[in-house]
Amino acid sequence: MNLEKVVFGFFVLLAATLNFGFFIGDIADPELHNEYELFAAVVVSLIATVLKFGDRTQIGAVHLATSLVADLQLIAATVVFAYAAHVSTEGLTASSTAAVVSLSGGALLANMVSVVLLVTETVSFHRS
Amino acid sequence: MARSAGFWDRLTGRSQAPPPRARRHRSVVTGAQASATIFVIMRRMRVPLVTLILIFAVSVLGLTLIPGQDDAGRPWDVGFFDAFYFMSYTATTIGFGELPYPFTAAQRLWVMGSIYLTVIGWAYAISALLSLLQDRAFRSALALQHVTRKVARLREPFLLIAGYGQTGESLGRQFDALGRRFTVVDIADARIDALELNTHHADVPGLAGDARNPHDLEVAGLGHPWCEGVLALTDDDEANLAVTMTAALLRPDLPVVTRTISPVMAHRMAAFGEPTVINPFDRFGDHLRLALRAPASYQLMSWLEAGPGAPLPERAVPPAPGRWVVCGYGRFGRHFTADLRAEGLEVTAIDLHPDDDDPDLLVGDGSDPEVLARADLAGAVGFVAGTDDDTTNLSLVAEARDANPDLFVAARRNQPASAVLFDAMDLDAVLIPTEVVAQEAYARLSTPLLWRFVRELSGCSDAWSAELVDRLTATCGERLEALWKVRLDDDEAPSLGPWLRRGELRLGDLLRDPETREDRLDAVPLVALRGEECTLAPGADFVLHPGDQLLFVGRPSERRALSTSLTDPSAPAYLVTGRREPSGWLWRRLSRRTPAPAG
Numbered sequence: 001m002n003l004e005k006v007v008f009g010f011f012v013l014l015a016a017t018l019n020f021g022f023f024i025g026d027i028a029d030p031e032l033h034n035e036y037e038l039f040a041a042v043v044v045s046l047i048a049t050v051l052k053f054g055d056r057t058q059i060g061a062v063h064l065a066t067s068l069v070a071d072l073q074l075i076a077a078t079v080v081f082a083y084a085a086h087v088s089t090e091g092l093t094a095s096s097t098a099a100v101v102s103l104s105g106g107a108l109l110a111n112m113v114s115v116v117l118l119v120t121e122t123v124s125f126h127r128s
Numbered sequence: 129m130a131r132s133a134g135f136w137d138r139l140t141g142r143s144q145a146p147p148p149r150a151r152r153h154r155s156v157v158t159g160a161q162a163s164a165t166i167f168v169i170m171r172r173m174r175v176p177l178v179t180l181i182l183i184f185a186v187s188v189l190g191l192t193l194i195p196g197q198d199d200a201g202r203p204w205d206v207g208f209f210d211a212f213y214f215m216s217y218t219a220t221t222i223g224f225g226e227l228p229y230p231f232t233a234a235q236r237l238w239v240m241g242s243i244y245l246t247v248i249g250w251a252y253a254i255s256a257l258l259s260l261l262q263d264r265a266f267r268s269a270l271a272l273q274h275v276t277r278k279v280a281r282l283r284e285p286f287l288l289i290a291g292y293g294q295t296g297e298s299l300g301r302q303f304d305a306l307g308r309r310f311t312v313v314d315i316a317d318a319r320i321d322a323l324e325l326n327t328h329h330a331d332v333p334g335l336a337g338d339a340r341n342p343h344d345l346e347v348a349g350l351g352h353p354w355c356e357g358v359l360a361l362t363d364d365d366e367a368n369l370a371v372t373m374t375a376a377l378l379r380p381d382l383p384v385v386t387r388t389i390s391p392v393m394a395h396r397m398a399a400f401g402e403p404t405v406i407n408p409f410d411r412f413g414d415h416l417r418l419a420l421r422a423p424a425s426y427q428l429m430s431w432l433e434a435g436p437g438a439p440l441p442e443r444a445v446p447p448a449p450g451r452w453v454v455c456g457y458g459r460f461g462r463h464f465t466a467d468l469r470a471e472g473l474e475v476t477a478i479d480l481h482p483d484d485d486d487p488d489l490l491v492g493d494g495s496d497p498e499v500l501a502r503a504d505l506a507g508a509v510g511f512v513a514g515t516d517d518d519t520t521n522l523s524l525v526a527e528a529r530d531a532n533p534d535l536f537v538a539a540r541r542n543q544p545a546s547a548v549l550f551d552a553m554d555l556d557a558v559l560i561p562t563e564v565v566a567q568e569a570y571a572r573l574s575t576p577l578l579w580r581f582v583r584e585l586s587g588c589s590d591a592w593s594a595e596l597v598d599r600l601t602a603t604c605g606e607r608l609e610a611l612w613k614v615r616l617d618d619d620e621a622p623s624l625g626p627w628l629r630r631g632e633l634r635l636g637d638l639l640r641d642p643e644t645r646e647d648r649l650d651a652v653p654l655v656a657l658r659g660e661e662c663t664l665a666p667g668a669d670f671v672l673h674p675g676d677q678l679l680f681v682g683r684p685s686e687r688r689a690l691s692t693s694l695t696d697p698s699a700p701a702y703l704v705t706g707r708r709e710p711s712g713w714l715w716r717r718l719s720r721r722t723p724a725p726a727g
Contacts, residue, residue: 036192039208043185050178054171082209 011048012063012118015070016111018044023108027101028094038081038104042074045107048114059121066114073107165269169260176253183249187215187242194238198229206235214239219246271336272347278333279311279349286310287573288348288355290339290371291362292319294544294562295387295569297326299359302435302570304328306610313339313348315362340370342378350379357573360386361565365393376401385572387565389459406568408561409460413467415564416538416557418586420446420471424594425585431597432578432654433567436610440601444556447536449473450509455524457489460514460540460559476503497527505531513539514559518546525553575613577679580662581655588664596652596665600681603650609683611654614694616676621694627704628674635678636668637703642693645703649689651682 018041025032049067052060077100084096191211198204206214210228217224218239231239260266286309289296296312300323303310312334314320323334337344339362349355358379360371368386375384377400384403388394394405419426427443434441452468454461457479465475478490478499492499505511511528513521521539528535538557541550550558572579585593600608614620616628627633635656641647656666657677663670666678680687693699698709 035208036189039185039189039192043181046181047178050174050181053174053177054167054169056167078208085207086209 008051009118011044011051012111012114015041015045015048015067016108016115019070019074019104019108019111023101023104025101028098030092030094030097033097033101035081038074038078038100041104041107042071042078045070045074045111059117063114063117066110066117070107070110070114073103073110077101077103077107165266165273169266172260173253173256176256180249180253183242183245184215184219187219187238187246188212190238190242191215191235194232194235196229196232196235204229215242215246218243219250221247268336275311275333275335276347278331279347279352282309282311282333282349282352282354284309285354285356286349286352288313288345288350288358290314290345290348290358290360291367292323292334293361293363295361295566296359297322298563298566299361299569300328300332301326302566303574304330304332305436306574308574311335311348313337313344315339315367338367340367342374345371345374346378350375355379355382357383357385359569359573360384361569365390369393369397372397372403373400376403383573385569387569389561404569404572406565407463408559408564409463411564411568412460412559412561413464416464417467417471419444419557422586422588422590422593424590424597425588428593428597428600429582429585430567431600431608432611433571433582434608435570435574436608438608440597440606440608447509451476451504451507452510452512453478453503453505453508453528454512454514455479456513456515456521456540458514458516460516461512464512464514476508478503500527500531505535508532508535510536510538513537515540516542518542518549522546522549522553525555575611575679577613577655577657577677578611580657581664581679584655584662584664592665599665600652603652604681604683609681610687611679611681612687614678614680614690616672616674616678623693623695623697624672624700625674627700628672628676631671631673632704633672633700634668635666635670635672637700638672638690638693639668640693640703641689642696642699642703643689645706649682649686651680651686651690653678653680655679 018037022033022037022041045067049064049071052064052067055061055063080096080103081092081100084090084092084100088096090096188208188211191206191214192208194206196204196206214227219242287303289300289310290313292300292312292314296314300310300312307329309330310332312320312323312332314323314334314336315338317336320334320336323332326332333348335344335348337347339345339360342350345358350358358371358375360368360375362368362371365388368388372384372386375382380401384401385406386397386403387406387408388397389407389409391407394407397403397405415426415430418429423443423446427441430441431438449472451474454465454468454475454477457465457477461477461479465477468475476490478492480491480493490499490503492502505528511525511532513524513528515521515524518541521541525537525539528537536556538559539550539553539555540559540561541547542561544562571582616624618625621628624633624638635653639649639651639653641649653666653670654664655678656663656670656672657679658673658675680690693703701707701709
């Protein structure tokens with residue numbers, strides 16, 4: 001068992017599950033989307049990205065690309081969240097919540113691709 | 129039309145498609161190799177970055193979880209936004225203070241711990257990055273990428289010089305003066321640094337790498353479609369052989385010029401393709417023989433090979449035929465002795481440790497007065513100090529002059545640093561192996577016509593050469609002007625076509641000023657090449673044919689004037705007959721009404 005692979009798989013999966021946990025629920029209801037969960041999703045996603053640095057294989061490059069997409073989406077979600085909660089006079093409205101959650105939904109898709117890549121890599125490794 | 133296209137290409141920096149011959153080579157460099165450094169950096173930055181992210185995440189999270197209060201004492205929790213803001217300016221040691229409200233004791237306790245943590249995290253990440261940037265491997269990889277990019281962007285013919293020592297440097301200067309491009313590979317970083325300090329007209333991509341490595345040669349442009357020649361000029365025979373081999377295997381179409389002082393090595397090099405192998409000792413013997421037989425020819429040759437701007441070298445007065453004394457019977461001495469004997473001269477060689485038993489060989493230390501006395505310098509006409517040590521050579525020369533002030537003295541110079549001393553000794557001939565190689569390589573590669581001229585020169589009489597030197601100094605002065613080649617075909621001389629085909633154009637007419645034909649252009653034709661037939665210094669009544677190649681010496685203004693004659697359709701008629709033919713459409717129509725005179 002390769003510890004590096006364990007850590008890598010752990011963070012890729014955790015990024016996807018946290019993202020999913022934040023995303024699930026009525027898209028416009030701020031009550032159903034916990035900001036701590038979004039924070040955790042951002043942090044884990046960033047760590048997963050860094051762990052993907054420096055892999056020269058083709059699949060490693062795609063891994064990095066999906067992670068960068070997820071980071072971008074999640075950071076955009078947090079920026080919208082912060083703007084709605086602290087800058088905008090109306091506070092966290094239904095529409096701004098929907099914007100945050102849909103952005104995180106995009107990140108979820110990228111994270112899913114990452115998980116699929118991880119599974120594919122594992123399966124093809126066992127075959128060869 | 130072809131000419132104007134060439135003009136626009138030159139103006140816009142675009143050029144015609146690269147020569148098709150280059151397409152068949154196999155590439156040795158892959159893009160992955162060049163970008164490997166980036167991956168190394170990213171891989172090494174993994175741990176510092178993850179540490180930094182974790183420290184930040186824990187600090188921010190803790191700050192949001194600890195209950196706080198606003199300035200009125202009401203409970204108020206720090207949100208993620210404020211917490212991240214606070215940690216950002218605290219961790220980077222900017223420190224705006226406790227915003228938006230003063231912290232409670234519990235919050236301060238947490239912040240105190242996180243300040244130390246984040247500072248350590250930052251310091252760790254930044255120092256890791258800085259040490260990566262300082263890394264030698266990383267820097268050389270960056271330089272490699274830089275050179276790769278510069279070479280790939282070259283869009284004009286260039287030469288690849290492997291080994292940028294004295295030979296490479298002086299050749300590079302000459303080619304640069306001619307406006308030719310070149311790239312350099314050298315194993316010593318210091319020489320590549322020197323290359324960047326040199327004031328070349330064009331940008332010279334220089335790679336600090338091993339010329340024996342095909343990959344490094346490839347980076348320097350061996351596989352580039354515009355590479356037009358390879359020069360292996362390192363001071364290591366094995367490396368030169370490796371370069372010759374690599375070039376012959378990967379780019380069999382390229383001319384290779386290489387140097388060695390060992391005949392065995394020359395033989396091994398010749399096994400790969402058809403490289404030009406220059407042995408400086410061998411060449412120096414040839415040169416000295418030429419200098420003894422025809423001093424003016426030798427003067428002319430060394431002047432032309434020195435490149436544009438070179439002052440006219442002095443014409444040495446050769447000694448009367450007689451006995452020569454050669455000190456140092458190593459590779460150089462052996463070559464030289466053989467050359468002199470081939471010339472029918474008697475030679476006494478002196479060496480401390482001779483390898484073979486030559487009857488005329490004196491065994492002993494050349495600097496020993498007794499040995500020199502045995503060599504009987506008073507009865508000799510020439511003396512050669514040919515050891516591989518400059519100090520010994522200089523002292524030998526001094527002793528020999530002491531014994532016989534009328535000797536013709538030649539010495540071998542090994543180190544560039546001793547140039548001043550050799551100059552001060554005022555020797556009759558100095559052998560500088562590196563310069564011999566540089567001049568020969570220059571003559572071969574600058575233009576094939578010059579090499580042709582130099583080769584044919586040994587068959588000409590001394591009086592002929594002296595006359596040509598006088599002509600050159602009369603038209604161009606004491607410093608050599610630029611050499612330029614003209615090929616009389618439809619591309620380079622579109623206006624001459626009909627005249628050349630009728631065989632009515634003489635060289636003397638072509639070399640008239642296209643504005644006032646009574647004035648002659650101050651350009652000296654050195655060679656006319658027609659097919660394989662070569663005419664040295666063709667005269668004014670030399671009839672030009674289509675496809676002839678001519679090599680001229682002259683100032684740039686004369687070259688411009690000549691190129692006017694070559695391209696202006698009305699010029700040849702004026703040059704030959706003195707009659708101005710209208711070149712514009714209207715005037716041509718008008719003049720057609722008057723009956724044209726026969727001819």
